Amino acid sequence: MPTSSRYPVLWPLATLLAVVAVTLAVGWLADQALQRVAARHPQAPVWPLLRRCRIPLQLVVATGLLLAGQPLERLFDVRDGELHHVVLLLLLACLGWLTVRIVAAALEAVLGRYESVTDDAARVQRVRTQIGMLRRVVSAVIAVVTAAAMLLTFHAMRTVGASLLASAGILGIVAGIAAQSTLGNFFAGLQIAFGDTVRIGDTVVVDGQQGTVEEITLSYLVVRLWDYRRLIVPVSYFVSRPFENWTRRDPGLLAWVLLHLDHRTPVDQLRAALHRLLVDSPLWDGMEWSLQITDSTPSTLVVRAAMTARTPDDAAVLRFEVREQLFAYLRDEHPYALPRIRTGEAP
Template sequence: MQSYLGTAAAALAAAAVALLLVAVVHRTSRRLGRRSLLLAELTEHAHRPIQVAATVLAVQFAVRFTTLYAVGSPWRQAVLHVLVLAVITASAWLLAALLVAVEDTALARFRVDVPNNRHARRVRTQVVLLRRLTIAVIVVLAVGVMLMTFPAVRGVGAGVLTSAGVVGVVAALAAQSLLGNVFAGLQLAFSDAVRLDDVVVVEGEWGRIEELTLSYVVVQIWDDRRLILPTSYFTSTPFQNWTRTEAAVLGTAEFDLDWAVPVQAMREELRRLCEGTELWDGRVCVLQVTDATGGLIKLRALVSAADAGSLFDLRCLVREHLVAWVRDQRPIALPRTRAEVGAVSGPLPWQAVQPRRPPRRPAGTEVPDDARVFGGSDDGEARSEAFVGRDDHADARR
């Protein structure tokens, strides 16, 4: 009993000394961390794992050296074995914490709260996936090392190795879906097809990539629902990525109106609306007649915004404003079905309506060419060259 009490006292003393040393090192590193981001991250993430690892290691040494008189006793072997397992677990935890601290330090250099954050989102996606992969590898290795501390497991090791080929084939067939998703996640991380915070359209839903793991992707839909898809979906199914190259995007609002609609007046009204709202980024504001069949004409308003959220609100604003403008200012352009009865030689009522004059612009003001998507402005010229080619575009101009 006296020897047991001595061992327990030695273990408690060793644990207290270890905790005291860790506390001193933690305070020192916190002071030095004010000048170093890496040291600050290490201090924050690795403090608790270092406490546990140092305490368990100190207790193991205390028990080992104070029980030399009982070498070979079952209780000593059991206690030391438990402590070895605890050391392996704490070491794996500490290694994972150190990797997380290094990765957070690397991520701090790339800000995603800036307008042009495509490269930062790409790096963040790759680092997050690598973090998940490395932590999974550390856990698997730690579990393997812990199992190898049991003599029974080491004894069957030779038999396991001889049948590793058959087991590997069976495991690959059983887990082919899981492995496919893991490889698909790595492919997404390094192919730059999709990144965190990308705006995508999948399964007819518009949303943002909220989480990207090795096995599944979480898409936050615009109404705060979550769409969870396997990573293999994004490598085998076409989807829309609105922010792969930049956040600025184009959007449309379409109207079916009567042939009597004054297109130029509606075009100028669209321009006035865009110039008066902060949702428009100043790049594209175009109104075009895209179809004229079935007794109606289809007008398409094409506008641009700095990001997908602003574009959604801008498209709704354009629809609401132009619908009200047609209803209040140009009711003659509302969709209608005509039926002519009687003599056709007389003037029709809708022909007798006098058109209103468009509002005058100040003298010297140049009317923007809002009737062309691929031309008429610097942005339109660039878009035309992207689809036609710089040389072919110049030849077509000639």
């Protein structure tokens, strides 16, 4: 009598242990192979990134072996095919997960390679935004295809397939009307990613609030404000309304400070003091600076100090420093230059 007949539990248990052993061995061998290839080709970032695919790869191997050997059906004495169907669904889901991981690793490797050979920060930001959007689109397509393949494994879905295809036109119209806003945001996201209007890391002004673009998705855009709040804006906003992008072509920015001073202010000496402050400041990029009288009132002069900085953040800090140090200079050296409110007649 065969061993499997006398001991009906031993054979499926041995098969199940073999599946576990093969799964662990495949994961270990794949990880070791990727480590060796990465050590031989350190300039190629794709191999270390592919190591993230170890868990979905092991799950694919495990579910594939369970589907082929059917040890669970024999162990639990299930013959109606329900457990087989569950394992098949898990295999399809794991295949989709593995595909998403491989695509993400490949796109991140492309971005890393581009960053290593390009010194232009604007181009790097543009490529990072485009690759991030492309990864989300491809992941969404893979998820839809995987879900469709899983649904087609059900007999009822195959039976009603002809009916669904016959009514696809009507369903498409209804779905398009219902998801008009979602589809609008989706295509707006693609337009932003490949139209180069706004990128991750850009400094923008939205509804009077300045912030840095932190994340771009298919439906919304996250702007980090100066006080670390996050402003969530639909991507359709950036293709239908005007907004300010301070770093689209050049991250450098012209900062300015307005001072209301007394008419007796020694403007030439104040201009020289501004130049000394800028030379000593690491935030000034050394490109442009000026100090001019832009307006006057019956009681004050309006003096504007302008200077350039490398980034919007540097420009903001430089404005604060210049304003503080110029007032300190006037207070210590020329106190009469600070404006006063006169309540009596002048002599």
